[in-house]
Amino acid sequence: MSKVITPQEQDYSQWYNDLVIKSGLADYSAVRGCMVIKPYGYGLWEKMRDALDKMFKDTGHVNAYFPLFVPKSLFEAEEKNAEGFAKECAVVTHYRLKADPNNKGKLMVDPEAKLEEELVVRPTSEAIIWNTYKNWIQSYRDLPILVNQWANVVRWEMRTRLFLRTAEFLWQEGHTAHATEQEAWEEARKMLDVYAEFVEEYMAVPVIKGIKTANERFAGAVETLCIEALMQDGKALQAGTSHFLGQNFAKAFDVKFSDKQNKLDYVWATSWGVSTRLIGALVMAHSDNSGLILPPRIAPLQVVIVPIYKGDEQLAMITEKVKPIIQQLKDMGISVKYDNSDNARPGWKFAEYELQGVPVRMAIGARDIENNVAEIARRDTKEKQSVSLDGIAFYIKTLLDEIQLHLYQKALRFRADHTTTVNTWDEFMEVLDGKGGFVSAHWDGSSETEDKIKELSKATIRCIPFDAAEEPGQCILTGKPSKQRVLFARAY
């Protein structure tokens, strides 16, 4: 398989696909719109999942598991939610195959095994979960319920892209139930902060926190909070959402609780999720034409050591020298691979680990040992340095921290350079068609105007940032009055 990757400048979209496939993150599958997450990609997902899972547990959440299927009658109970997802539902209608009498060796759907009620493959689990919570909640003593689920979901998308938009994807979905509106709001907001912390501190991708407009809101939510990230091609990507669901699902599924005064009320709800889409964001936020660039904190492999040798004797000497360094790295919790395989030349190995985005590479040869040094290369800047073997493990540990920080700062700088404040429609279009990025502009607050802007510019309102100052102005399209700026961008 050729490992040549289309350069970003030439075709960003093709660069992305090449990179995802050639670095071994994922592969297309025989199922329309579904992908195979390959071991390297899944290893990355495990690192992300484990970090998130710990953050969820540290904030008091527990995991559970609910059915893959949602009976149609439950699915349609919350009308807005059902309407929003109806168009992309995979539907199970039969429960048996049988031998095809007209086609030896082939199977056909058994018409006698038709389900009385169709089952929707979950596109999201509010319906099945709130139907369950109904049995779990009687009194305020049963609240809050702070449950998360790691699961696969299916949304039948017509245009798919590896990780970014696939018919089936892996995600986590938190579903919480509360006695008061305020508590639910605080939960929704808290989980957005957890997501932001994860994306910034682990993925090294800065995000804008804000609130979605009505047009972009989750179907069935009262409000949707989001974090928005910027990719290197100037397009935005929604990296996570946290929904305040009000009492919508409690009403749809008749979930009431008696409070301390023995008064019955509907339960308040939130839901929040991030998915394997984050892997797409990670790739597009940092990587280059040589391959992936992975932040050390979530890289499946943080350090690779490549011996440069001729003959077994030199290899043995290098191995002897390297052993205690590997042990020291492991003791510091750093993942390290010693690649002494003899089926590839060092140069080939270097290119391969660059492609895979391993943050730090150490190369060491016989001459280096004489000089008590090794060559340390960092993946992000590709800088190489000759480093003394004395204390080299600690040097590497510090370097990993530096790379993590550098990636974040670089992305932050990029975002600052690609966030533009505009006041007219011409400026707006000029920025979008030019350098891209986030565009801060006034909007009159109506869904119609938002639709019209989207139609004309292909840009959407990514969010109303939490930190947006009150500032009167005029809508870039209609000239009508506006109270504050919102953040537009073309987006994935």
Place this chain on the structure above:
Amino acid sequence: MSKVITPQEQDYSQWYNDLVIKSGLADYSAVRGCMVIKPYGYGLWEKMRDALDKMFKDTGHVNAYFPLFVPKSLFEAEEKNAEGFAKECAVVTHYRLKADPNNKGKLMVDPEAKLEEELVVRPTSEAIIWNTYKNWIQSYRDLPILVNQWANVVRWEMRTRLFLRTAEFLWQEGHTAHATEQEAWEEARKMLDVYAEFVEEYMAVPVIKGIKTANERFAGAVETLCIEALMQDGKALQAGTSHFLGQNFAKAFDVKFSDKQNKLDYVWATSWGVSTRLIGALVMAHSDNSGLILPPRIAPLQVVIVPIYKGDEQLAMITEKVKPIIQQLKDMGISVKYDNSDNARPGWKFAEYELQGVPVRMAIGARDIENNVAEIARRDTKEKQSVSLDGIAFYIKTLLDEIQLHLYQKALRFRADHTTTVNTWDEFMEVLDGKGGFVSAHWDGSSETEDKIKELSKATIRCIPFDAAEEPGQCILTGKPSKQRVLFARAY
């Protein structure tokens, strides 16, 4: 909700259902045959999954993820496999719902969104995975592939039981590809050993390793290896299987590799899996009429400390005393909960933690502190003992190890007492209808006889144990010659 559990002696099956539901492991759902795994049950599954995952990784395996759906044409490629699972396949036929024009607010399957090719919800993933491996394998250098997947699968069962037999369940499925027959055989055998080690050392359930007869073989396998466990009601339970698939799937999906001599050959395969069914086995192997009994190594919570106090002052004093003990336990990697909640009396708490099977309970009151002791109760034997506070954390650690060992030995003794060698049909039926358990008997080796025995006795051949000695004899049903004994039982 009443926490009364039907006694085992009265109705074992009802006892099991009561226990699973009332201890908070799982719940029924609105979807026929599917269950909700509640937080406590999922916590248990996480402990089991994490232990297994580590064992898989320690033996060189990596995780990946393949699509939930299998196109019908791929599903039917390996005929035996397809035939075996066709009768229990959930089938997706449509990809969209739409508003029902005759039923306001309701949805209907959109007849215009019919899939060209139906998609089977995976009952197992050999087909989709081998269709993928075809692209991954060209040469012996690409082998072995040692991949595992954690996933949900669906098998449309008519009679379901929580954990033991559900339409959807969680499992792991290993799928490996090898250059030689011997290597594949060794892999299949190795993973059976991994399963046996896990079930015995973590779940404290002894197992018999053996090989399945042709009747009981996995559809599409050349041979199926299994581990069989014995439940407290004398019925057997298949706890895990590891399949040597030969070249069956490689041939069905045309997966060839060139060996070192550049000769093309089909790839050799194994697959192996365990599922949430193990939780059912765990419950039935150890628990009693008061609730669950969980082995310390996989108990989500290992130690609970309950203060016995009157007033805040006493509670503060106890808390002060208990704090360093909690810290010591945590430092030793022991999970501990200090239940100082004031919404329940100690007696109620004791019953609740017994129901949940927490291995060790420590109760401590003001008088105890005066005497520098605490009361330690172990869940398995319900023995209580007054233990000096000096070094009590270490005492608890040792006790946890002792409980783990004791549970295993008790189960081992039970199995020995319930494994009977018989030589005649009358003896065979007498044992099955009497004390139950494993029955070691001669069988003439034919599938017809095996079927007949099953029909007459409801017992199946659980396996031909690896350690069965060659011993000539006569089939208990037909009197025909037999070379060795096999293990029969009525089974879950």
